Amino acid sequence: MPSRNTFGDLVVLEEQLKEKCGVIGVWCAEKIASLYIRKGLSALQHRGQESAGISIYTPENKIQTYKGMGLIPNVLTTDVIHQLGESKVAIGHNRYSTTGSSTACNAQPITLTKGKFQISIGHNGNIPEYQHLLEQLEEKSKEECSSDTYLVAQLLLQERPKYSDWDETLKNVLPRIRGAFCFVILTSDGAMYGARDTYGIRPFCLGKASNGWIIASESVAVDLTGAEFLRDVKPGEVVKINFDGELSSFFFGEPKRPQNCIFEYIYFSRPDSFENGIRVRNGREASGKLLAKRILKKGIKADVVIPVFDSGYPAAKGVAVELGLPLIDAITVSHYIGRTFIQPGQENRMAAVNGKHNIVPDEIFNKRVIVVDDSAVRLTTSKRLCLGLKDAGAEEVYMVFASPPVVNHCDLGIDMKSKKELPASNWASEHLEVIEKNVAELMSANGVVYLPIEDIAMAMERTKEDFYHYPFGGPHPIRGQQYEFPKMKKKITSQAKIAVLISGSGTNLQEIIDRVDNGDIEAKIVLVIANNERAYGLERARKHNIPTSVLPYEGKVNDQEKRKEYDRLLLDLIKKIDVDIIVLAGWIFVLGDEFLSKVSQKEIPVLNLHPALLTTNLKDTIASSRGIIPVMRGQQAIKDAFGRRLLVSGVTVHQILPKNNFDIGPVILKEEVRIRSNDTLETFEKRIHEAEHRILPTAIKRLIHVMKAGIDVSKGDFYW
Template sequence: MLSTNPFDDDKLREECGVFGVWNADVAASFVALGLHALQHRGQEAAGITSLDGAGFHSHRAQGHVAGNFDRDETIRALPGRTALGHVRYSTTGSSALRNVQPLFAELADGGFAIAHNGNISNAMKLRRTLNRRGSIFQSTSDTEVIIHLVATSPQSKMLDRIVDALHQVEGAYSLLMLTEQGLIACRDPLGIRPLVMGRIGDTIIFASETVALDVIGARYEREVAPGEMIVVNADGVRSFRPFAAAAPRPCIFEHVYFSRPDSVVDGISVYESRKNIGAVLAEESGIEADIVVPVPDSGVPAAIGYAQASGIPFELGIIRSHYVGRTFIQPSQEVRHLGVKLKHNANSALIKGKRIVLIDDSIVRGTTSVKIVQMMRDAGAREVHMRIASPPTRHSCFYGVDTPERAKLLAAQMDVEAMAKYINADSLAFISIEGLYRALGDQRSAQQPQRCDACFTGDYPTRLTDLTDKKAEEAGLMLKAVV
């Protein structure tokens, strides 16, 4: 089973998506709808855990939300007025069912379910310490580290145990936790990963993106603030700030690619921000051409902005079929080669003889860009110029994004001129980091960036303990080998 989409295999993979509901009839049905809206954030697995008077109920499965949570009997098996859910793409831990969230454990003072978007950058070090203390792990997910830290905390109250656990972790996290004391939402002190709160009457909802609130008819209330913990139970909605204040660093790539264009992130319409990015890209690296062509679907808003700013017509030069599944049985190499056109195909009548500006959101390994440029040349394009709506991706992400190791990032190995030759484009240009910030209404400060842009700049906003330990261990082994 191989992917038929030649453009999806060379993208930064979305992290995960979380969705939680307090005080709703059949809360699990709301969660299932919310997870449908967040499917783009994780297409590997999905899970829902609910709570009623009889206790906790869970269903977790590999694959999409549709097919796993669209049957009445599945939802009926998840009773209760409170539930949380998760869609997953594995960044830490394998894709095995044991790693599918929400994770659940019976602690000394009751059940504890957790759904996590992000990545704990000192999880391996904490895991080794916990193992030595006698903790027995059931998964390879970094999220389970939080469960064990809560379970072994010396604090007496559940909320204090959670705070104690989170004070020990590094990295990025937007968390939803379900206990018999209530539904708890928490965001890391830098706010790297997104989390919002909404409401339908007396029903409280938390979600990774505002689009999930829209789908269930909820009113957007506000973002969960960086470093904030919100507890929802019979006593109402209470907000706590258990962490030292820090300058927020939300992930800038949410605006470039991860979030749906109909979401609002950091108070900014993602669709508008992507159009702005395209306009700035046209200002910085405009070129004479006949048409602007987006790489579907993520390149469309930026291409619209580029076309409007440059005055070059926007055209759908690549047509995407929406009726082909992600996988397809391909019995031979010849059929496998033809299969890449099942989902995307050049609009040859439009392309032939034209000078094309191709707009894409990023270049990772470069394999996708090679295919796209060749597709345009095969369709008869006279010139192919590629413009990228993000700066060169030169560094790996350690905050919940599945990024190739740096040696496999094309921009870490080549300058822009060499990259243009590699993908066989007549020219190649990226938006500058300053231009990207400007498109979002900011002005980047090298001393204190307003966002996490580490994948472009290498400026990581937290310690990377596990990476540092790994490098030290590898250096020690190399030294021993030399000696």
């Protein structure tokens, strides 16, 4: 039995951490949100198989919740969906328990009511410091539901009367929650929220359908509901869809360096998911190729490569291709058993392992085999497979893993309660080769090969510092030393002051003006500068009593002296006013290094809006949810993308830095725009502009949030 830690009348169960859940939220104009929830949760079934649930909202009945133990087809049956009735908005959850026991009481979403306020919440992640949540509760519930999510729901309901609306409540409460979380939240006014912790530890994305919106743990849920992937929800971002289907977002908490969980890419996520600019399958296959180089370096000779399905297959493919060996399916898997790593409790895991894998001896008799798996945590599966292959006649068995040895427990979303259940932790202080030798002896293998964390990061085209990898011996993102960003000398204490540069009609300027006027952007536009006196954006600014200035460029484009003179004139305009941020919203002129250097010295970041997906560097291709595509730079980016019939293009807001090439720089925010088979240039361009109107104000808000934290982003040192 798990031990109990009581605080007042509330009982919290301390049990093994067994996290990995799937969350989804849907807004659907056709009032069939519950059907899309069921589809999306089915796509996320791999993230949790203990329980499932759904909450819907209707103005008549407010929030209704249905949940139960088991898989999606058994819980969210057709009868259940029919009984719930029509609804435009709903949230759903697959559970694999973290803090709290595997019981129906802890199934999610968790729905609570206090006074006139009601909330329903689903959570992917883990809040290890639940004692901190308990200490904030003024009244202690007598319920024995033990999950951290229950405590969060209580806290949000408690704090709601202190603030004007749910937006303000979330802005003030979420920074007080220390842990890894992606929340889907449904409130009693019919609004749906998706919130991601400031480190971005768990994946979370936003999609759009013709009739609505979707937020989900993985892009596969977006794909399989027929929606189109737009972008990742950023660390520290809250995405809101109100009952009328209007999308907005805001940011909370102290900005941190992102720490995406490396286990998502190694094991948890589906291989067809696209997360944080990485196709999971491609990263796993690339890690397999790097793993093959270690195998060669060790002098291991083999005849065949055997994958451990399912998550081990891409890495095994990479190993086989790189070594030039046949890839054979000598280990079959039952998909009706479930994923053994996320089975609650070691006894359940052992039972699942014994029934999940079967060895086919036909092609391995007297063969030297390399068995490739994604990882080895407790060695439950790996040891049995190694012995089974030898019993089936394999001459030599080499167990290789596309990850480092697991030497630390995890309290942010992985089922690792303590080091005691992690065999490799016994040699955590030793060199990798020593750990490999000892683990090989432990599982009776002829050899063991692990992949260092640096190689995994390389396979994902990142560095190890970009990932949460505490279980592999890395720093703890929350309890460990925090990354120090450069500090600003000046402070933004109230409204940020913005100068907007335009060349044309100013539709994006109008969007900024409207967001400033309604209070969505906490800023003031202090000047609009146009390089064309006929730019209609000037009229838009004047209608709102915003100061304007016209500064046309007179000279040839390649006249360097004229360009330097223009830079100085533009800088003089900026110097006359107190500016915090410069935004290029349809500004068709390349700013010179002299101007950019001067404003950078004044800690003024320069933002540019570009109608295509851009990289931060000179790479000429970029990963998208529809595959690798060419980067479309220049003024004709929309026409170029459409003319080449790309599957997808998009919109990017990035910083412009001195000595950078054209259309590159740190990316603050980007959003994909699908090019559909029935698109004309006009319809595609219309959707590009719609995306611009969403993403530019959001990027400005994100920038202001970071700058108000006292961080100097003007030199391009911030990890967006």
